[in-house]
Amino acid sequence: MHLAYPAVLSALLFCTGLYGVLARRNAILVLMSVELMLNAVNLNLVAFDVWLSKTAEETLHSGQALTLFTIAIAAAEIGIGLAIVLAVHRNRGTADIDKLRDTAEPHDPHGPDSDGSGGDARTAGPADEAQKAEATA
Numbered sequence: 001m002h003l004a005y006p007a008v009l010s011a012l013l014f015c016t017g018l019y020g021v022l023a024r025r026n027a028i029l030v031l032m033s034v035e036l037m038l039n040a041v042n043l044n045l046v047a048f049d050v051w052l053s054k055t056a057e058e059t060l061h062s063g064q065a066l067t068l069f070t071i072a073i074a075a076a077e078i079g080i081g082l083a084i085v086l087a088v089h090r091n092r093g094t095a096d097i098d099k100l101r102d103t104a105e106p107h108d109p110h111g112p113d114s115d116g117s118g119g120d121a122r123t124a125g126p127a128d129e130a131q132k133a134e135a136t137a
Helices: 004-023 027-056 062-092 126-136
Strands: none
Touching: 004 027, 027 062
16 A cells, blocks of 8 residues: 555545534534544554655554553543533533633623723722622621
8 A cells, every 4th residue: 555545544634623613603513523534643653654664674663652651641632621621511500612712701791890991899889899798798
């Protein structure tokens, strides 16, 4: 088999994964697309290892060893990535990446700086203090 066949298949897999990373909004689908890209790299590593071992009579099979390391890293990445996505989904209620861009706490529209005056909480009146106490209760 020629080297071109696995190289073209690997390029197609990588481009499909890249499209998935760039176009998808769901974090789980983005992680799956990253896995597809890593599998394309693994296919390239094994194909070039077989091709080089035929031409150079090399018996180390370093491409296959690198593929095993890549698979181990991919497994750890997907495990940690899914744990993070599940924790974020549990806290925020969505796995949509566009809605998760701001990881800070949401801005309180009734906060002390919401009127634009630049005053702090020490200058708030009794009505404002009662609203804050009611909101925190």
